Amino acid sequence: MKETESYQEYTQKNRTLIPWHRRDFFKLIGGGLYVFFQVGNPFKIFGAEADQRRTLSDDYNAFLRIAENGEVSCLTGKIEMGQGIITSLPQMLADELDVPVNRVKMIMGDTDLCPYDRGTFGSLTTRSFSHPMRKAAAEARAVLLKMAAEKLKTPVGQLKVEDGVIFIKNRENKKVSYGELTKGQKINKFLDIKPDYKDYSEFKIMGKPFLHSDAIIKVKGEAKYGADIRLPGMLYASILRPPSHGATLFSSDVSEAEKMEGVRVVKKGDFIAVLHEHPEKAQQALQKIKAEYTFDEKEVNEKSVFKYLLDSNPEGKVVKSEGDILTGKKLSSEIFESEFHDGYVAHATMEPHAAVATIEEDKVTAWVSTQTPFPAQESIAKELGLPLENVRVIATFVGGGFGGKSPHRQAVEAARLASITGKPVMVAWDRKEEFFYDTFRPAAVVKISSGVDKEGNIKLWDYQQYFAGNRGSDTIYDVPNQRTTGYSAHGVQPFGTGAWRAPGNNTNTFARESQIDIMASKAGIDPVEFRLKNLKDPRMLAVVEALKEKTGWKPQISPSGNGYGIACGFDAGSYVAHMAEVKVDIQTGHVQVIRVFCAQEMGFCVNPEGAKIQIEGCITMGMGYALTEDVEFTGGDIKTENFDTYNIPTFSWIPKIETYILDRNEPPQGGGEPAIICMGGVIANAIFDATGGRLYQMPMTTERVLEAIEKAH
Amino acid sequence: MEEKIKFELNGKQVEVKLEKNQTLLWVLRTQFNLTGTKYGCGDGYCGVCTVLMDNDAVRSCGIYMEDVGGTKIVTIEGLAKNGELHPVQKAFVENDALQCGYCTPGMIMNVVGLLKSNPEPTRQDIIDGMEDNLCRCGAHTRIIDAVESASKEMKAIPQQ
Ligand code: FES
Numbered sequence: 116m117k118e119t120e121s122y123q124e125y126t127q128k129n130r131t132l133i134p135w136h137r138r139d140f141f142k143l144i145g146g147g148l149y150v151f152f153q154v155g156n157p158f159k160i161f162g163a164e165a166d167q168r169r170t171l172s173d174d175y176n177a178f179l180r181i182a183e184n185g186e187v188s189c190l191t192g193k194i195e196m197g198q199g200i201i202t203s204l205p206q207m208l209a210d211e212l213d214v215p216v217n218r219v220k221m222i223m224g225d226t227d228l229c230p231y232d233r234g235t236f237g238s239l240t241t242r243s244f245s246h247p248m249r250k251a252a253a254e255a256r257a258v259l260l261k262m263a264a265e266k267l268k269t270p271v272g273q274l275k276v277e278d279g280v281i282f283i284k285n286r287e288n289k290k291v292s293y294g295e296l297t298k299g300q301k302i303n304k305f306l307d308i309k310p311d312y313k314d315y316s317e318f319k320i321m322g323k324p325f326l327h328s329d330a331i332i333k334v335k336g337e338a339k340y341g342a343d344i345r346l347p348g349m350l351y352a353s354i355l356r357p358p359s360h361g362a363t364l365f366s367s368d369v370s371e372a373e374k375m376e377g378v379r380v381v382k383k384g385d386f387i388a389v390l391h392e393h394p395e396k397a398q399q400a401l402q403k404i405k406a407e408y409t410f411d412e413k414e415v416n417e418k419s420v421f422k423y424l425l426d427s428n429p430e431g432k433v434v435k436s437e438g439d440i441l442t443g444k445k446l447s448s449e450i451f452e453s454e455f456h457d458g459y460v461a462h463a464t465m466e467p468h469a470a471v472a473t474i475e476e477d478k479v480t481a482w483v484s485t486q487t488p489f490p491a492q493e494s495i496a497k498e499l500g501l502p503l504e505n506v507r508v509i510a511t512f513v514g515g516g517f518g519g520k521s522p523h524r525q526a527v528e529a530a531r532l533a534s535i536t537g538k539p540v541m542v543a544w545d546r547k548e549e550f551f552y553d554t555f556r557p558a559a560v561v562k563i564s565s566g567v568d569k570e571g572n573i574k575l576w577d578y579q580q581y582f583a584g585n586r587g588s589d590t591i592y593d594v595p596n597q598r599t600t601g602y603s604a605h606g607v608q609p610f611g612t613g614a615w616r617a618p619g620n621n622t623n624t625f626a627r628e629s630q631i632d633i634m635a636s637k638a639g640i641d642p643v644e645f646r647l648k649n650l651k652d653p654r655m656l657a658v659v660e661a662l663k664e665k666t667g668w669k670p671q672i673s674p675s676g677n678g679y680g681i682a683c684g685f686d687a688g689s690y691v692a693h694m695a696e697v698k699v700d701i702q703t704g705h706v707q708v709i710r711v712f713c714a715q716e717m718g719f720c721v722n723p724e725g726a727k728i729q730i731e732g733c734i735t736m737g738m739g740y741a742l743t744e745d746v747e748f749t750g751g752d753i754k755t756e757n758f759d760t761y762n763i764p765t766f767s768w769i770p771k772i773e774t775y776i777l778d779r780n781e782p783p784q785g786g787g788e789p790a791i792i793c794m795g796g797v798i799a800n801a802i803f804d805a806t807g808g809r810l811y812q813m814p815m816t817t818e819r820v821l822e823a824i825e826k827a828h
Numbered sequence: 829m830e831e832k833i834k835f836e837l838n839g840k841q842v843e844v845k846l847e848k849n850q851t852l853l854w855v856l857r858t859q860f861n862l863t864g865t866k867y868g869c870g871d872g873y874c875g876v877c878t879v880l881m882d883n884d885a886v887r888s889c890g891i892y893m894e895d896v897g898g899t900k901i902v903t904i905e906g907l908a909k910n911g912e913l914h915p916v917q918k919a920f921v922e923n924d925a926l927q928c929g930y931c932t933p934g935m936i937m938n939v940v941g942l943l944k945s946n947p948e949p950t951r952q953d954i955i956d957g958m959e960d961n962l963c964r965c966g967a968h969t970r971i972i973d974a975v976e977s978a979s980k981e982m983k984a985i986p987q988q
């Protein structure tokens with residue numbers, strides 16, 4: 116493989132090398148030292164077994180390989196979608212192995228080569244996958260040291276490793292490299308259980324800032340995303356879509372499309388597609404199809420959805436209960452009742468879903484832009500009635516995921532069309548299809564009843580969320596009498612909903628942090644002091660303290676007219692606290708976010724630069740759901756079709772962003788999601804501080820801001 | 829009706845036979861296999877399809893081939909010279925101005941176009957000039973920094 120070549124390009128060029136069975140793994144990859152999963156589940160020891168669904172087989176589930184030229188390959192079912200693990204995982208491996216970071220090659224998201232993985236989501240790569248991987252590296256290093264001891268006839272204790280070369284201490288000319296040791300060998304090592312990787316103090320590469328390792332191929336336009344794969348004879352497919360979710364095809368006429376030169380029409384029941392070797396021709400052919408539908412008319416739209424959800428008779432489950440609600444009421448000198456609303460939000464990644472599939476002798480290979488290569492493999496096998504081992508999914512670079520590329524419908528469509536036509540087929544959705552099949556962040560309602568005593572201590576917290584999801588619903592505050600209930604029901608949403616960057620937590624943190632602010636204001640206490648007073652978790656407290664110190668926070672009682680808001684929360688193992696400064700135009704309701712500060716504690720931070728970039732991304736993306744993003748619809752008919760009506764943050768929105776990461780030598784935690792959860796709450800609180808207007812609904816559109824200001828005066 | 833259309837693509841004269849109503853975006857991506865130019869919205873809203881046409885940054889999804897004849901087109905693949913990254917590409921790498929990278933080629937082409945017409949943009953000029961290029965990952969702050977450093981670099985070493 117050439118230095119600059121992405122793995123996807125490599126496999127694409129060397130298709131004859133692709134093994135049809137994982138048994139051929141070694142034939143493809145070659146000799147060297149491998150470290151495998153042991154029988155059983157190594158994730159168990161890290162309390163992360165829930166991340167794995169399939170039992171791992173022990174014959175080819177390698178974490179890493181050290182090749183004869185000393186190159187280290189990291190094999191992972193995880194994928195890169197901008198979150199930066201293509202940079203941070205090699206940092207970890209290099210540190211554990213004592214090799215330069217640029218000697219580590221990533222092989223990601225290939226179901227034939229990588230150990231099974233349920234998918235890349237939930238900020239789990241660092242929290243969960245990295246532990247057994249680092250353990251594998253530590254194990255490999257130990258094996259190599261032992262081999263070197265034999266070769267150099269020196270006890271291990273007398274050896275040291277630098278840049279993949281093992282030396283005898285004080286006799287630096289006596290040495291052997293990793294590559295020399297593994298030459299001509301096929302050494303298989305199986306992980307045993309006890310973790311013995313390095314201590315934080317020993318890290319040389321981890322904890323240092325690194326630029327994106329894939330940046331060069333990305334700035335040259337060479338990185339291959341789903342729609343960039345080209346196979347000989349490939350056809351582009353355009354698929355007939357219903358006008359709304361729940362509509363049923365009643366009649367269709369494809370005769371006009373069939374007349375077009377070079378068009379291939381596929382019609383299997385209500386699955387109708389046109390294929391052509393030029394994508395624009397396929398689109399034109401699709402326009403020529405006449406189709407009639409019967410509709411399942413639901414009246415609900417983005418305005419009535421909250422009542423619709425509450426009326427749907429959802430089932431409530433108490434997820435946490437402490438003390439007694441009645442006692443809490445009695446102990447409170449004032450009770451606050453609020454209801455918060457949050458609309459549907461799209462993932463709206465710049466890259467729409469895309470996949471290419473090809474079939475040769477009952478064996479499918481699919482290149483898919485997906486967060487879930489292994490589940491995609493399962494879906495394709497099921498759709499085509501093939502055994503799992505006949506399907507290979509190779510993840511391409513993913514042009515943004517945020518949870519939206521966990522579903523992989525496009526991969527199944529491509530495989531199905533490849534199987535029907537016998538040709539390689541590309542299915543690349545257009546923007547309208549992307550909005551139509553997106554699994555939106557669900558619209559949700561949160562009801563809170565809370566109370567404080569005369570001293571400003573929270574005595575009561577009764578929290579009910581409807582359809583938001585439980586993540587982040589648990590209060591972070593120390594309240595003696597509290598209850599958290601989650602309500603949901605199946606089949607109520609008029610279209611697909613699913614995980615969206617920090618699922619549940621954006622809605623829950625917006626509601627909770629707004630309510631806290633309402634109480635602080637009423638109690639006449641500075642919002643930072645009020646939080647410090649009512650928090651108990653030392654890690655949460657440390658983050659709020661850091662915010663107070665680093666921003667030079669001056670006590671205020673909201674609304675102060677300053678336009679400063681604060682919010683804090685917990686997600687994916689990490690603690691965050693945000694401060695925002697806004698300017699509100701009281702004539703137009705326009706909110707300009709001027710400055711956002713974020714303090715984050717995420718355990719040991721593997722790549723501080725990468726973590727900072729993720730925080731900046733979270734803050735920027737979070738302004739969108741807070742202020743403008745709202746999917747419009749009537750029943751299953753998605754009215755939002757493109758970026759003219761779906762407004763995501765642009766350059767003119769960008770505030771001054773400051774980040775502060777707290778140092779902590781604890782296991783590394785998630786970094787891709789936590790900093791987004793506060794954005795609704797912190798902006799709502801800042802608007803309140805600026806104007807006295809309290810927003811109970813996201814997005815906080817200009818109309819809603821004006822309405823809130825009006826109510827306050 | 830197919831026609832012959834001649835234009836300059838990344839410094840080379842090319843000639844293609846195609847229908848005049850085909851768009852530049854798809855011709856680049858399929859006929860020429862230049863997949864660095866991306867599709868994002870197909871309607872002029874996102875800018876991930878941006879290329880240079882006679883030194884102006886344009887959205888290739890809205891350019892019909894009949895208007896391409898006789899012009900000079902530069903795509904992201906044509907920016908680097910003799911294996912050397914263009915200063916704007918370099919500035920994106922050095923400022924870590926990308927995450928997923930999908931918007932990146934369009935961003936870079938738009939910056940190159942911007943700096944050709946305004947070599948020393950103010951911060952506000954940059955914001956205005958980049959406003960309609962969308963990035964979902966939120967790389968904006970670093971993109972602004974990258975444009976500033978590229979502009980300085982290009983001033984020091986005048987380009988073609
Ligand atoms: S694809 Fe051309 S502007 Fe979006």
Ligand code: FES
Pocket residue numbers: 197465514515926927928929930931932962963964965966967
């Ligand atoms: S870096 Fe992902 S869209 Fe800009």
